Amino acid sequence: MDRKCIACGALFKPVRTITARDYSSGNTIYPVDFCPCGLGVTRINDQRESDAVNKSSYDNLTGRIDIYFNRLKKHFYKRHSEILGNIRKFSPGGKALLEVGSNLGYTAHMAVEKGYDVVACELNDRCRNFSELVFGLTVSKDLYKVKNRFDIVTLNDVLEHFPEPVRAIRKIHTLLVHDGIVFIQLPNWESSVAERHGGEWHWYNPPDHLFHFNINSMKKFLAGNGFSLLWMRTVDMAEDLPLFRLFPGRLKGRIFQVINYFFSVGLIENKKERGGLIQLIAKKNDD
Numbered sequence: 540m541d542r543k544c545i546a547c548g549a550l551f552k553p554v555r556t557i558t559a560r561d562y563s564s565g566n567t568i569y570p571v572d573f574c575p576c577g578l579g580v581t582r583i584n585d586q587r588e589s590d591a592v593n594k595s596s597y598d599n600l601t602g603r604i605d606i607y608f609n610r611l612k613k614h615f616y617k618r619h620s621e622i623l624g625n626i627r628k629f630s631p632g633g634k635a636l637l638e639v640g641s642n643l644g645y646t647a648h649m650a651v652e653k654g655y656d657v658v659a660c661e662l663n664d665r666c667r668n669f670s671e672l673v674f675g676l677t678v679s680k681d682l683y684k685v686k687n688r689f690d691i692v693t694l695n696d697v698l699e700h701f702p703e704p705v706r707a708i709r710k711i712h713t714l715l716v717h718d719g720i721v722f723i724q725l726p727n728w729e730s731s732v733a734e735r736h737g738g739e740w741h742w743y744n745p746p747d748h749l750f751h752f753n754i755n756s757m758k759k760f761l762a763g764n765g766f767s768l769l770w771m772r773t774v775d776m777a778e779d780l781p782l783f784r785l786f787p788g789r790l791k792g793r794i795f796q797v798i799n800y801f802f803s804v805g806l807i808e809n810k811k812e813r814g815g816l817i818q819l820i821a822k823k824n825d826d
């Protein structure tokens with residue numbers, strides 16, 4: 540069956556295919572097909588494969604709590620404070636904020652503490668219950684059932700999981716007020732770190748990650764769905780920097796954890812736009 544590229548709108552005719560490893564649940568290899576515009580699509584037989592991996596990974600509350608409240612606590616605090624600061628710059632009067640894919644609710648709770656009226660949205664039952672119980676957040680299960688209007692919508696490492704990213708971004712468009720903004724963060728397959736690791740790069744993460752963006756495909760995706768880009772950059776985690784290449788994998792992770800335990804290493808801007816994460820803010824166009 541013919542299908543269109545969700546980023547550029549052209550008929551999806553892959554120009555190259557790589558094989559990426561599912562590192563979270565085993566050693567299964569998945570093909571990822573790339574459109575000339577730079578969008579990568581994980582080839583899966585059945586959406587249930589992806590749902591099952593996603594569920595088992597997010598059901599692990601203990602692991603998540605350890606990351607957010609212990610191992611990378613300072614890192615996440617610094618990282619998200621900076622994100623909220625950037626959001627404030629582009630929406631100085633914005634108050635109503637929707638966080639899509641809110642995980643444990645850690646970042647949504649930070650937004651509450653900064654004075655936002657926050658609605659969160661989280662598919663995973665355990666994560667949702669945790670954020671309601673621990674942070675007292677209002678959390679919806681299904682983005683497509685959210686009805687309020689928002690000044691700001693945030694998607695931190697979540698768009699790449701959606702089976703239908705176009706449906707998601709169009710829904711977000713309808714939820715935003717006039718001049719409302721969306722913040723998006725997701726992995727950049729065109730980064731130096733992705734190039735170094737090839738199909739072993741952790742953030743291909745198939746079948747949990749279904750779509751893979753670079754700067755070009757992200758720009759096309761936004762423009763095609765009623766958004767104007769206001770700000771965009773790519774950033775690295777400290778452990779992805781060349782200095783850390785000197786250390787073997789496990790030691791590298793351990794050193795990174797120790798640094799983050801005592802100090803707060805946030806995200807480091809990559810001036811060549813080849814950082815491992817894309818961050819952007821885009822404004823809803825007038826209807």
Ligand SMILES: [Zn+2]
Pocket residue numbers: 544545546547548549574575576577578
């Ligand atoms: Zn395309």
